[in-house]
Amino acid sequence: GAGVSQSPSNKVTEKGKDVELRCDPISGHTALYWYRQSLGQGLEFLIYFQGNSAPDKSGLPSDRFSAERTGGSVSTLTIQRTQQEDSAVYLCASSLARRDGYGYTFGSGTRLTVV
Amino acid sequence: QKEVEQNSGPLSVPEGAIASLNCTYSDRVSQSFFWYRQYSGKSPELIMSIYSNGDKEDGRFTAQLNKASQYVSLLIRDSQPSDSATYLCAVNMWGGGADGLTFGKGTHLIIQP
Numbered sequence: 001g002a003g004v005s006q007s008p009s010n011k012v013t014e015k016g017k018d019v020e021l022r023c024d025p026i027s028g029h030t031a032l033y034w035y036r037q038s039l040g041q042g043l044e045f046l047i048y049f050q051g052n053s054a055p056d057k058s059g060l061p062s063d064r065f066s067a068e069r070t071g072g073s074v075s076t077l078t079i080q081r082t083q084q085e086d087s088a089v090y091l092c093a094s095s096l097a098r099r100d101g102y103g104y105t106f107g108s109g110t111r112l113t114v115v
Numbered sequence: 116q117k118e119v120e121q122n123s124g125p126l127s128v129p130e131g132a133i134a135s136l137n138c139t140y141s142d143r144v145s146q147s148f149f150w151y152r153q154y155s156g157k158s159p160e161l162i163m164s165i166y167s168n169g170d171k172e173d174g175r176f177t178a179q180l181n182k183a184s185q186y187v188s189l190l191i192r193d194s195q196p197s198d199s200a201t202y203l204c205a206v207n208m209w210g211g212g213a214d215g216l217t218f219g220k221g222t223h224l225i226i227q228p
Contacts, residue, residue, distance in 0.1 A: 042220035043159070043203070091158055103149045103205070104216060106158040 002026075004107035006092050012113045013082055021077040021110045025094030032075050033095075033104060034067060038088045046090075049075060082114045117142050119206050121219035129227050134191040136222050138204030141185070147207035148180055148187045153221065154200045163189060194226045 005024040013019050025032050034046040045059040049069040060066070064082075069075040079086055089111050093104035118141040128134040136150075147166050151159035165171045165178040165187065177190040187206075191198055201221040 043218045089158075103147075103151075103161045103164055105161070109158050 004092055004094050004105050006090075006107035006110050008110060009108065010111045010113075012115060015084060015114055016081055018078065018080045019082055019112065021079075021090050021092075021112070023075045023077070023092030023094075023107060025073065025075070025092070026105055027073075029094035029096055029105075030072065031095045032069060033093045034075070034077050035091045035093065036088045037091060037109075043091070046077070079112075082112075084114045087112055087114045117206075117217045119204055119217050119219040121202075121204050121222045123220060124223040125225050126222055127225045127227055128194050130194060130196060132194055134194045134198065134224055134226070136189040136191075136202050136204075136224065138187045138189075138206075138219055139185055140187070140204075140206045140217075142206070142217075143182075143185065145182075145185075145206045148178070149205040149207075149216065150176075150178060150189045151203040151205060151218075152200045153203060159203055191224075196226045196228050199224060199226045 004026055007022045011019055023032065030051045032049045035043045036046055037043050047060055047067045048056040051072060064080045067075060067077045077090060089109045091109045092107045095104045120139045122137065149161060150163040152162050153159045163173060163176055163178040165180045168180050168182055171178045175192045179188045187204060189202060201223050203221045204219040205216040207216055
């Protein structure tokens with residue numbers, strides 16, 4: 001597609017429920033990143049996919065968080081047993097390659113609210 | 116520990132003046148540097164990239180890089196109220212960086228009409 005597409009744009013869920021967030025990167029972009037941004041805070045790196053390589057999960061805050069990328073394209077971030085501190089905007093970004101010097105293109109984000 | 120430091124602000128600049136945003140980084144082998152603009156409630160948007168020492172100009176924006184001082188800046192000439200946003204500095208830290216780009220926490224810029 002023309003840009004990075006994320007869905008849903010907003011999600012309200014009850015504490016303890018599982019949620020799935022979807023990211024469809026720009027066609028041809030091999031690198032895909034998930035970030036989290038809490039209100040008034042900077043970008044917190046979560047996970048990174050590059051082609052068919054094993055993902056870099058070093059930023060995932062707990063084992064309740066997981067992510068997949070199917071066919072080197074669409075990615076799903078899953079949060080199990082959501083907690084109120086998980087409330088944030090979850091941003092997906094893609095680029096041509098890791099360390100490619102081209103910068104990232106971000107999607108519009110999913111605003112997650114855990115009540 | 117990779118770090119990208121920015122003054123959080125707010126930085127208040129009168130309309131028509133030059134806004135100067137600064138960023139320092141910790142990793143000496145960094146190769147690529149980016150400035151993102153983020154409006155409130157929106158996602159970051161890439162506005163400038165710079166890879167070599169010196170200045171790079173694009174319209175009203177000028178990025179300045181000094182690798183010896185580990186310093187990158189963004190100048191906005193003829194500031195407009197529409198420039199009011201948070202500006203994120205991002206550095207591509209080669210040499211073991213797991214996430215590619217390391218972002219600063221951003222500087223909140225306010226252009227006063």
